[in-house]
Amino acid sequence: AGDNGAGITVGFDGINLTGATGRTKRHHMYQMMLSHMSDEEKIGITARLSKDVLGAALDSQGDLGRVCRAPPGTRVSPTRGSNGEDNAFNVLSDAFAILTSSALRVGRRATETDDEVNDSTTDAGKAMHVAVAKGKLLSKISRKHLIEIVLPILCKLKVLLHTSCSPLLKHLMAFMVEIFRVYKTEVKEFLANDPTLLQEIEYDARQFKKDNKYV
Numbered sequence: 001a002g003d004n005g006a007g008i009t010v011g012f013d014g015i016n017l018t019g020a021t022g023r024t025k026r027h028h029m030y031q032m033m034l035s036h037m038s039d040e041e042k043i044g045i046t047a048r049l050s051k052d053v054l055g056a057a058l059d060s061q062g063d064l065g066r067v068c069r070a071p072p073g074t075r076v077s078p079t080r081g082s083n084g085e086d087n088a089f090n091v092l093s094d095a096f097a098i099l100t101s102s103a104l105r106v107g108r109r110a111t112e113t114d115d116e117v118n119d120s121t122t123d124a125g126k127a128m129h130v131a132v133a134k135g136k137l138l139s140k141i142s143r144k145h146l147i148e149i150v151l152p153i154l155c156k157l158k159v160l161l162h163t164s165c166s167p168l169l170k171h172l173m174a175f176m177v178e179i180f181r182v183y184k185t186e187v188k189e190f191l192a193n194d195p196t197l198l199q200e201i202e203y204d205a206r207q208f209k210k211d212n213k214y215v
Helices: 020-035 039-057 062-069 084-099 114-118 123-163 169-182 184-190 195-211
Strands: none
Touching (some): 039 062, 039 084, 039 123, 062 084, 062 123, 084 169, 123 184, 169 184, 184 195
16 A cells, blocks of 8 residues: 555555445544545545445446345345445445545534634734635535535435335435435425425434434
């Protein structure tokens, strides 16, 4: 393994990151990687995972599509990690884990204080002011992408996973409820012409908060 120019060398000799047994290690690695990403990179990661993984799962071709459509009783176990569908299950569950991670949120950093932002008399203050303005712009871009691109994919995939009674539904709901919680007004506006689906999402959000059913 190399450092990719980051000055950090990572080795994976003797480390098993595959299947269900390696899930915790993978998630720790994802968190570390996300914590070092810029907001632009986070937006890019969200776009790629939504299109290349979740979007691909809507296609009937390939393991991602098949694992989402497998009817109850015929689905392969997601714990074996021994074939393509097992791997596809882990790819999808990992994608949802990344998408729901707080480390992937775009915008103002928690370490910034109002005093630092408002103090524009120093070079550091000016730089901070520019950074916050950039963060707000990127937040708007992220919000637009989530509502106009990601949400339609989630809605379609939710129907598919619900029909097949897939255990992946709980992961999708965690992500969908998070989007609804943060951007409730925008989600309602986007689904204004589909009141049935909106009511369903609102109900799922209430259930999620009520009994943590999907966690």
